Amino acid sequence: MQQHTRFLIVGAGVTGLAFAGRLAERDYLICESEAEIGGYCRTVVQDGFVWDYSGHFFHFRNPDIERELVTKIGGERVRRIERDARIDYAGKLIDFPFQRNIHQLPHEEFLECLAGLFSRTTAPPTNFREMLYAKFGAGITDKFLVPYNEKLYATDLGRLEIGAMGRFFPYADAEEIVRGFVSKAPAGYNATFTYPLGGAIEYVAALASDVEPEKVLLGERIVEIDLKAKVAKTARRSIGFEYLLSSAPLPRLLAMCRVPFEPSSFTYNKVLVFNLGFDRKGPSGIHWIYYPSRDVSFYRIGFYDNIFDTERMSLYVELGYASSANLDAAAIAQARARVLSDLERAGVISGHRLVSEHHVVLDPAYVHITSGSLQAVAEHKQLLAARGVYSAGRYGSWTYCSIEDNIVEARALAERFNTLTRAHLV
Ligand SMILES: Cc1cc2nc3c(=O)[nH]c(=O)nc-3n(C[C@H](O)[C@H](O)[C@H](O)COP(=O)(O)OP(=O)(O)OC[C@H]3O[C@@H](n4cnc5c(N)ncnc54)[C@H](O)[C@@H]3O)c2cc1C
Secondary structure (H helix, E strand, O other): EEEEEEEEOOOHHHHHHHHHHHOOOOOOEEEOOOOOHHHHHHHEEEEEEEEOOOOOOOOOOOHHHHHHHHHHHHHHHHEEEEEEEEEOOOOEEEOOHHHHHHHHOOOHHHHHHHHHHHOOOOOOOOHHHHHHHHHHHHHHHHHHHHHHHHHOOOOOOOOOOOOHHHHHOOOOHHHHHHHHHOOOOOOOOOOOEEEEOOOOOHHHHHHHHHOOOHEEEEOOOEEEEEEEOOEEEEOEEEEEEEEEOOOOHHHHHHHHOOOOOHHHHHEEEEEEEEEEEEEEOOOOOOEEEEEOOOOOOOOEEEHHHHHHOOOEEEEEEEEEEEOOOOOOOHHHHHHHHHHHHHHOOOOOOOOOEEEEEHHHOOOOOOEEHHHHHHHHHHHHHHHHHHHOEEEEEHHHHHOOOOHHHHHHHHHHHHHHHHHHHHHHOO
């Protein structure tokens, strides 16, 4: 089958839907390889539990975007929560972020962190790891920041750029840290967050309400893009296009377009998520806990039941892996057994009965932002844009961002086309 559209959109996640929803000219098609929309913001509803593909909690900086989405969902369906996040440090729960709560550590370790904070190196950092030591000193960095981030990113932190986590990293200078010892105000970009009763997919559905459903082709993976002829292929059809917006991971887009690239510029981790439903309540009040210890398999767990105020513990459990890790059925079964035993050791479950479960591998999950990746992304995006192909979104732009950032980026791009369209009409 041969078709033609002015705008071909690859992916019906937040980016693809936000872009389509904002286009003034409604001549577009969205190809989505999965059987449903939402990308990484999909939600699983099972046996009375509501789980996202991974813990997704939302912190909007732009009140207009938040108001628009919440109005579409219905304000009464969106919970607004003041964060209660903790760190399991050697079996004791302390408040997050670690660097602002070192006074909650055992006395000797508190003094060690404090001494490190005030005797930190003055040499300008050249990478993420060095930045941690330069900002926070050896105590805080060795006890939490390095082990936690190594578990998460599954790579040597010396490879990552200083700003690898952007605004998502809870920076604080020494004076702020000391002042924080007596302040009760929660710090960081996500001190309060929202979450819809039906899970992250409700935000996606709000965006999708601006998109004509018949223009979303589900189960249609784009497998090949001919940049010269401007034709993309799925297993079922060829689609000619004038412009293409892709939210697929950038290296996969380059492969589809047969554009040569250096794979070592695009490294990333995978995250294996277990969603677990139990027969009764676990710890109350806490929304998520970080686990820096290398003796614990997961780096973070979160409690949906403490967001929904429900009676049965509903957890997400996240494990970080190198991209090369083989996560076949046997490896996942082994990881699951280890997770259940680690949850028991950490005191999260104690004789609880697991009554429902689900797992998913996010591949890629966190991209490694390196000097090589920044350069490769900029160069390849420019090369593709010259051919009318735009790569956007968390994986299309190969970055660390939130859904709000995806919406802002996608809508800004749509507005550029709208301006072009208006100029042609005048
Ligand atoms: C562990 C984790 C936790 C997160 N937590 C939060 C959070 O709390 N709050 C927050 O705001 N954000 C969070 N995020 C980020 C958020 O998930 C992303 O920013 C957002 O989902 C990205 O949307 P996207 O549309 O750019 O990409 P995706 O969600 O990846 O969507 C891309 C879509 O393209 C489709 N696709 C790919 N290739 C093809 C192809 N060849 N043909 C057709 N379709 C294709 C995919 O199936 C997918 O549906 C988190 C991310 C991770 C990994």
